[in-house]
Amino acid sequence: MNSLADKLIAFFLDRKNRASYGYAQQMIPIAEKIKPDAVEKLKELADTPDFDRGFRVRSNQDPETAKLLNGETTVDEMLTRAPKLPVETRRQVYQNAASRLVAEGNVTRARQIITDNFSDEALTSAQENINWSYVHTLIGQGKYNEAEVLIDEFQEQNRLSGLISLADAIFNRDQTENQTRASAVLAKAASGLPSRPETSNEMQQFLSLIAAYTRIEPNEAFRMIDALAPQINELSEASAVVSGFQGTYNFRRGEMLLTTGNSFGVNLDGSVFRGLAQKDFDRTIALIGTFSRREMRVGFKQQLLESF
Template identity: 35%
Template sequence: MNTLRGLAVILVASLPIFVYAQSEDRAREIENKRSILIQKLIWESQSLRRAENRAIVYAKIGNALWTVDSAGAKRLYAQAVNELLNAQSIAEANDNKDGAYQDLLMSSNTRPNVLNTIAVNDPEFALQSLYSTRPRLVAEALAAFRANGKRSEGSQSGNSHHLAQNELSLEDSLISKTTQQDPALAAARIREKLKNDLSGMTWGLLQTLLIYDEASANSIGDEIIRKITSKGFLNGDQPDHQNINLATTILSHFLQTNNSEGKFIRFDETQLKAMAEKLILSQIRLSERQQGWVNPELTKYAEKLAPALFERMSAVQKAQEVRSYGGPDAYAARKFIEANPQPETLLAEAGKFAAPYRSQIYQSAASRLASRGDFAAAFSVISENLSDGEMQNALDSLKGQYAYQLINKGQFAEAESIVGEMSPNNRFYHLISLARTARNRNPTANSAFAAAVLDRARSQLPPEIETGNDLQQLMQLISAFAESDPPRAFREFEAVIPKLNELDSAFSVVNRFNNNYNVKDGEYPLTNGFSFGYYLDQSVISTLGLLDLEQTLAIIDKLGRREARILLILHLLESGQFRSVKFKIEKQGNGLRQYKTIVVLN
């Protein structure tokens, strides 16, 4: 078993948890629970095989400890960066340079994840670590980008362009965050950066600089417009989305703040109009040639800043809108519905539209009749005009509206009867909603009714889940049980753990068979998120953790995969219910021992 490299973590948290009197500050309870979660993370991370996974966990533990021990947190941040460098060295030394190492070689996920995590509390160290951990391929791409300014031909140069833009955006983001530690130094860095590079964070940096140096922000703003206009909005025959997004942001800001009082960046209007004209013209030509998507806001910009292009831009937007609806017939039907005519008009005019789109009009008419309370007429419209394939969902939608109206009137039994007529998939969620609403309306009087409704919902699922849809529905049900019957919620969740472990094992076998490059030494990258062959709604874990953290952790312990356990513990730790508070108990008294969280690096 691997150990934490050079890391000894001591949590003096008076565990097991002490029970405090109700009059004690709740902060003690929160910090006690946080300490338990941190200790669990440390224990689990000792056996992680991948250095990049250890880097992520150390950085997140550092964040969790920051408010009680910033010095210890900084040492954890340093350890996280060391692990990241270790992982990058392994990737560089790999002869095959296969897909398993692309994330580390190209700074796709792990490195930005670690640096952004550190930057929450120590952006200066995160910024310096950006430079010390920059991979060779990224450094080469950045050098080429700064030398050439535009993407050259070839797919590899295109990827190089993308790597450089991502790196500049990450750097700019970290520089912006350093204002919380040293505003003067950050402002100087921002001035330098804005004079040299454009990135996805350029506008954010310019807005930050405005706070500290208005004159420089205005001067550099005009220089940015000149750079954007000079570079243009195409890379080869493809749109340069970074420049397009930056230009549209600037134009939007100008139209909102022009002639307004206050502290805004003031752009030279002549330069601004030149940029707007070049942007709009490039997008018109691109759309006419490739029928690609263009920002509909450009029509507004054309009207205000490039009136000679307004008609052409309007035509491009109209053609784009027609395509997005699926063609002229679909567009005509949708526009007719969006005009919000009375249901009688919808029914009278429906026959004039192409057959595939009439059902939308009939369903809209039925919905509007239902909103009047005329459900009989609404059901009749659906039954008489929709095909069998469309009818069931449309009827269920109306029944949902009817049940919702009955629920609002407190007619819960009647609402249950209507919900019972729905198809099983639609019925399930309406039953849960009905139970929750009834119980919340009057917990004492309606608790038995709500429990019976939830039992009815559970009876729709097999005793042992069989599909992903079953699992999602069960998680919804467990959340509902957590509100009214916590023991039942824990039993239902615990009962599904063997199936989750079975799915995880099967997923692992399939990945090995297919040579999935994401798996190394039998371990998945934590940056992939909770992806182990099934989808798990992690908000359910938060709900259970709030009810009983000890029991929730006991259930998590039964998951066979360490990465899954770590991600769920991290989710608990980072959820709002266990948000850190600044406090320590430095002395004993009233039956409490010394309580402090300490991190020591050997």
């Protein structure tokens, strides 16, 4: 394990690897236990300003563009100067101006700016960004009904995450008084899912909903995982067969390595079980016991122990 950790840390410290900037933060806890002398270098790498947490390279903005986007330039001035900029930079300025108008409550003008200056897929994406900004503004103001109406208009691939965000916000405002309302929002989100996930994207949607239910309505989270367990077992067994046949790095002597994370054929986050264990430990242990792969059972139980 130490040898593998050394290789990973060496890779992430290589500044020629752009991926390093995103993953350096995740490597710090490992280095603290196995290679303390690398901790400071990893922290320095994680704080490098040229890369954001989304691992996307930031464009090298000229001073004039940076000034337009720093929040000090008025929206009217941004709109006056934007047409003189390159197309991609121009769109960024228009999107920024529209977002500022949404924050100020002027949604109508924000949407008009987007409609006037974007087209085709860029228009759809920009409109969705504006709607997201407005939803967050409404949620922050406690206008949950208005936020829900707007989320209902989202494209299908974004509606679920919007409803989950709304349910979380409602629940966080008052976990006693708002529990029923938050659960109803999650139930609405669930109604848009098939009875059984048929694609990896649908499986991820199920797991996202389960994570939300873990806090708001644990019994429903237990029920959903229990219903998914047979399919999760199918996928994990299939993943083991394929990994073994291909000789991939995360498979050895007939078992998937615990050090590779929690994929096991599906991206099932161990934090779900940690949350459920706080509600009903025995039921959580029994639920983990329904998984057919021994390494899955061991891995999730190990994470439970580490959380106490």
